[in-house]
Amino acid sequence: MSSIRRRLILILVLATGAIWLSALGWIQYTTQKEVTHVLDRRLEEAAHMVASLIRDGNVSIGVASNAVRQAPAEEDEEYHLVRQLSCQVWGLDGYLIGDSEGAPQQELSPAAAGFSENMVEGELWRVFTLVDPDLGVRVLVGDALAMRDHLVHGVVMGLLVPALLVLPALALLIWWAVGHGLQPLDRIGRVMAARPPSDLSPIDASRAPKEVQPMIDALNGLLRRVGGARERERSFTAFAAHELKTPLAGLRTQAEIARMAPDAATRQKALDQLSGAVERTDRMVKQLLEMTAVEHARPTPETRLRDSAEILRATVADLQPLAQKRGVRLEGQADAGLWQTGCAPLLQAALRNLIENALIAAPAGSAVEVAMIPEDKHILFRIADRGPGIAEADRPHVMERFFRAAGAKGSGSGLGLAIVAAAMDRMEGEIRLSPRPGGGELAELILPRAPRPGCG
Amino acid sequence: MRLLIVEDDDTLRDGLTVGLRLSGFSPEAVETCADARHALTLDRFEALVLDMMLPDGSGLDLLRELRAAGSDLPVLILTARDGLEDRVAGLDTGADDYLGKPFELQELAARLRALLRRAQGRAENLLEWNGLKLDPARMQGRRAGRDIGFSRREFTILAALMERPGAILGKAALEQRLYGWQDEVESNTVEVHIHNLRAKLGSAFIQTVRGAGYRLAPEEDRPA
Known part of the structure; x- marks a missing residue:
C-alpha cells in the first residue's frame, strides 16, 4: 500500500x-x-x-x-x-x-x-x-x-x-508538518470508517480543505448513486412483495372455495380459476426475475454477438403458441446480416414483452406484425397491433413499474413495459409508443447501429 | 347481508364473491373506485370490503369520501399493505377493520359478521326472534333445545328477515340477496325457499304481505 x-x-x-x-x-x-x-x-x-x-x-x-x-x-x-x-x-x-x-x-x-x-x-x-x-x-x-x-x-x-x-531536525519538522497537513484525510477516513452500512448521507464538506473537496464531492456523488440504487431496489422489493400478495390471496381463497364447495360445478370453477391464477402469478414472478436480470445484466466476456434477425425470429417462434391461443396471427419479418448485437438477452426481453402485450391487446382474427427496419444510424424494431391502443390518460404512466391501465384485462404484472424501458436504457436505445394509423398501437424500439460497449 | 366488494384482481374478486356467498353473505363485486361509487348510490349495502390499491385510485380516498359524506357504512379494508403505519392510517381514515392479504376466507367472514353485529348494536353474534336463535357463523338455528339446519339460500333469506324483524322485504330484494347482479335469477326460488322455511319453523313464523313481500310475524311472548 x-x-x-x-x-x-x-x-x-x-x-x-x-x-x-x-x-x-x-x-x-x-x-x-x-x-x-x-x-x-x-x-x-x-x-x-x-x-x-x-x-x-x-x-x-x-x-x-x-x-x-x-x-x-x-x-x-x-x-x-x-x-x-x-x-x-x-x-x-x-x-x-x-x-x-x-x-x-x-x-x-x-x-x-x-x-x-x-x-x-x-x-x-x-x-x-x-x-x-x-x-x-x-x-x-x-x-x-x-x-x-x-x-x-x-x-x-x-x-x-x-x-x-x-x-535531522528538518526531517522531523517535515514529518510533523506532513502529518498535520494530512489530518483532514485522516478525519474523513475515521468518519467513514465509523459509519454503519445503512448511513449513506453525504459527508460534511464544510470543514474540509479545498484540495480534498473534489474527493469528497466524488464520494458524495457515489453515496448518492448507491443510495438511489438501494432505494429503488428496496421500493421494488416492497412493491413486488405487495404485488404478489394479491394473487396469493386470490389463490388461497379459490383453494378454500374448492375445498368447501357444495357442488361439483362450483368446485370445478374454483379449480379453473386456480390454474389460471397460477399461470398469471408464474408470469409475474418470471417478469420480476426478468426485470432484475435486465437491470443487473453485466457485460460478460463470453457474450457473443448475435444476429438481431435471428433473435427476432426466435422470439416470434417462442410466442406462436400464445398467438394461436389468442387466435391472433403473429408475423415476423427481418433480414439476416443487417445488425449484430452483444445484448441479445436484453433485446430478446424487450421484444418478447412488446409482442406479448400486442398479442394480449389484439382482437381475435387480427394480426400482430413485427418487423426489423434498418435506418442510417439506427435499427428500428416495429411491433404493430390492432388492439384498442393505450388510453391517452395512461400514456405518461405506462412505463412505470406495476402500473396497470384501468380496466386492463388479463391482470398483467404491470412490469412488461418497465422491463422494455430498462432494457432500452441498458442498450442506449429508445422505446416509442404511438397510436397506429387505422387503429391499434405501434411500439418501436430504436437502437443505435454503432456497436456499444458494455451490456450483458 | 349485502356486501360490496371492491377488488381489482380478477381471481381474488371472483374468490371473494363466491366464497362469501358460500359463507351466507350476499356479495356484489366491482373493480374500481368509480364503479364502487356508482354501486353505492344505486344500492343499499350493509358492509364494504375495500382493496387499497385500485386502478383508478386509492381505496383510502373512497373511504375518506364516504366518511365525509356522513356514511357510517361498516368498512373492512383488505390489502397487501399491512404494515403498522398502513393499518393505523386505514383505521384512522374511518375503516372499521383491516385484514392483510393473503387471508383465510373463514377469518374474513367472521370479521364481517362481527362488523355487522356491532353495526346492529348486538352484543351476541346471534340473531334472535320468536324463540329462534340463528347463528350466522354456522348457518344453523336452535329453538326449544332443538337444532334446525338450513340450506345456504334458506339461511340467506331467513337472516335477511331476522336482521330487521318486522320490516317487509320484497321478492326482488330477497332475490338480490340470493343472486349477484350477474347471476341468472331462477323464477319461484324465493317462494320455494319460503315454503321450506315455513316447513321447518312453522307456517306462522314468516308472514306474506300481499303485493309487498315477506316479514317475520310479531313475537308471541317476549321475555321481559
Missing part, C-alpha cells in the same frame, strides 16, 4: 538534501575560484617585493627571500597562509643564489616566467616566476596546492557540519 505521508516525507527530504548538496557544490566551486585568485595575487606581489628588496641592495638575498614569510597580513588566516610561501632566487646562469627558510631544495618551477604548476618533492606547487634581467635573477615564489585545498575544505566543512546537524 502506498502512503501519501511516506511519499511526501521522502520527496521533501530528498529535495531538501539535493538543494543542500548543490548549494555545497556551488560554494566549494566559488570558494576555490576566489582562493586561487587571491593567493595568485599574493604570489605575484611577494615575487615583486623580493625582487625590489634585492634591487635596493640593502639586504642580502637570503633575508630578501625570507621576507615572503613575514609579509604583512590583515588576517591571521591569510598571515598563516602567506607564511607558507616559499621563495627561491636563482641566477640566470642556473645557480641557486638564495632561498627562504624551509624552502624545498629542488627548483620550484622550470617555467621561464608567470604562473605554473609543478611537482616539487612529491607535492604539487603553484609557482610565480619573475625574471629580472637587470639583476640577472629569477625570483620563484610558490605555495603547495594541498594547502589551498585545505583552506577550501575548511570553508566547506564549516558549512557542512551545521547542515548535517540541522537536517
